[in-house]
Amino acid sequence: MRDVFQEAALKHLRLKNRLVRSATQDPFGAADGSVTAGQLELYRSISAGGTGMVISGHVCVSPEGRASQAQNCFYDDSFIPGQRAVASVLRENGSISVLQISHAGGSVAPWPGHDAGLIGPSDGVYVKGGGAVRAMDEEDMERVRRDFAAAARRAAAAGFDAVQLHLAHNYLLSEFLNPCVNRRTDSYGADAEGRFRFPGEVLSAVRGAVGPDYPVFVKINCNCEENDGAFAEDFMYYMRELDKFGLEGIEISGFDFTPLGRAGRRNYYLQRASQAAAAISTPVFAVGGIRTREDMRRALGAGMELVSVSRPFICEPDLCAKLAADEDYSPKCTSCSKCFYLYGREGRRCIFHPLPEQKS
Ligand SMILES: Cc1cc2nc3c(=O)[nH]c(=O)nc-3n(C[C@H](O)[C@H](O)[C@H](O)COP(=O)(O)O)c2cc1C
Numbered sequence: 177m178r179d180v181f182q183e184a185a186l187k188h189l190r191l192k193n194r195l196v197r198s199a200t201q202d203p204f205g206a207a208d209g210s211v212t213a214g215q216l217e218l219y220r221s222i223s224a225g226g227t228g229m230v231i232s233g234h235v236c237v238s239p240e241g242r243a244s245q246a247q248n249c250f251y252d253d254s255f256i257p258g259q260r261a262v263a264s265v266l267r268e269n270g271s272i273s274v275l276q277i278s279h280a281g282g283s284v285a286p287w288p289g290h291d292a293g294l295i296g297p298s299d300g301v302y303v304k305g306g307g308a309v310r311a312m313d314e315e316d317m318e319r320v321r322r323d324f325a326a327a328a329r330r331a332a333a334a335g336f337d338a339v340q341l342h343l344a345h346n347y348l349l350s351e352f353l354n355p356c357v358n359r360r361t362d363s364y365g366a367d368a369e370g371r372f373r374f375p376g377e378v379l380s381a382v383r384g385a386v387g388p389d390y391p392v393f394v395k396i397n398c399n400c401e402e403n404d405g406a407f408a409e410d411f412m413y414y415m416r417e418l419d420k421f422g423l424e425g426i427e428i429s430g431f432d433f434t435p436l437g438r439a440g441r442r443n444y445y446l447q448r449a450s451q452a453a454a455a456i457s458t459p460v461f462a463v464g465g466i467r468t469r470e471d472m473r474r475a476l477g478a479g480m481e482l483v484s485v486s487r488p489f490i491c492e493p494d495l496c497a498k499l500a501a502d503e504d505y506s507p508k509c510t511s512c513s514k515c516f517y518l519y520g521r522e523g524r525r526c527i528f529h530p531l532p533e534q535k536s
């Protein structure tokens with residue numbers, strides 16, 4: 177039986193254990209998008225705890241795709257040295273390093289400085305209080321394909337072991353996959369085949385840029401806010417299509433990735449992830465409400481290759497060491513999701529962390 181503290185062999189990558197820190201944006205990025213000393217310290221602490229693979233917070237492939245002022249940018253070669261330092265710190269501690277690249281699309285809450293205009297699959301307003309989103313035309317699509325390809329090439333140049341494309345959480349590529357948002361009637365919408373077309377083209381552009389052997393992951397939603405039963409079929413179609421890209425692994429998430437945790441649920445995407453894993457040959461792993469060694473055993477027993485965890489690492493960056501030392505260790509994170517606003521409003525990371533002025 178698989179155990180989280182066993183080595184894992186993917187297509188190209190060997191992990192010392194199966195514990196993954198899922199992509200998690202932190203509040204420490206510089207306003208100009210570069211990496212700060214605080215971020216390097218954070219990555220150092222997660223990898224020093226022994227985490228097998230660490231996926232970075234998402235970095236934007238273009239200024240128009242930047243989700244917030246704290247987000248790291250990766251749309252220019254000038255950002256490579258900073259990210260090279262992230263990859264180095266992870267490698268020094270024996271973690272596989274993965275850079276997650278994204279375009280935030282139309283679901284960006286307004287933030288000062290984001291004046292590029294919002295784009296997405298269809299015209300509309302996607303988030304409460306958000307701006308008007310313009311439906312992308314062929315020129316926009318070509319630009320975004322190029323931006324993703326260039327960012328992936330930079331990830332390899334910066335020394336990351338792999339890149340992960342963010343196809344989840346209502347950012348641009350997942351907006352194309354989501355029938356509630358993608359109302360197009362042309363070849364980029366209308367049905368699951370059409371909705372997959374643009375994300376598929378982006379993946380092909382990335383493959384073309386990094387070559388057949390550079391490890392590429394994706395993260396994708398397995399559910400949808402409306403008509404979820406029908407979406408379950410779309411999801412399986414997307415998984416079969418993704419299986420053709422020679423991916424290193426597919427991480428399964430969902431649109432409701434933190435509210436479900438607040439409701440006390442565990443392993444909440446495991447059922448759909450497990451169904452997908454049985455249908456394709458690419459390694460699959462789920463994220464969402466995985467906390468204890470028992471949760472991890474359940475995930476691995478249901479066909480997951482790895483186990484992926486986000487919020488507990490915000491709370492306890494050395495989580496891996498604690499789980500390794502004590503089979504019954506219960507992570508402190510309560511899945512309250514207050515970390516989302518603590519970042520911006522109070523400058524601290526977690527309810528269990530002191531306010532900055534209380535540090536001595
Ligand atoms: C503060 C915060 C930042 C996040 N940033 C990202 C991100 O950059 N990219 C991403 O794919 N998911 C991001 N997520 C989602 C997590 O990776 C994960 O999918 C989700 O929190 C559920 O897993 P968990 O129950 O282990 O926290 C973020 C979550 C939180 C709480």
Ligand code: SF4
Nearest residue numbers: 509510512513515526
């Ligand atoms: S603020 Fe809440 S959800 Fe976020 S890391 Fe801390 S305990 Fe977990």
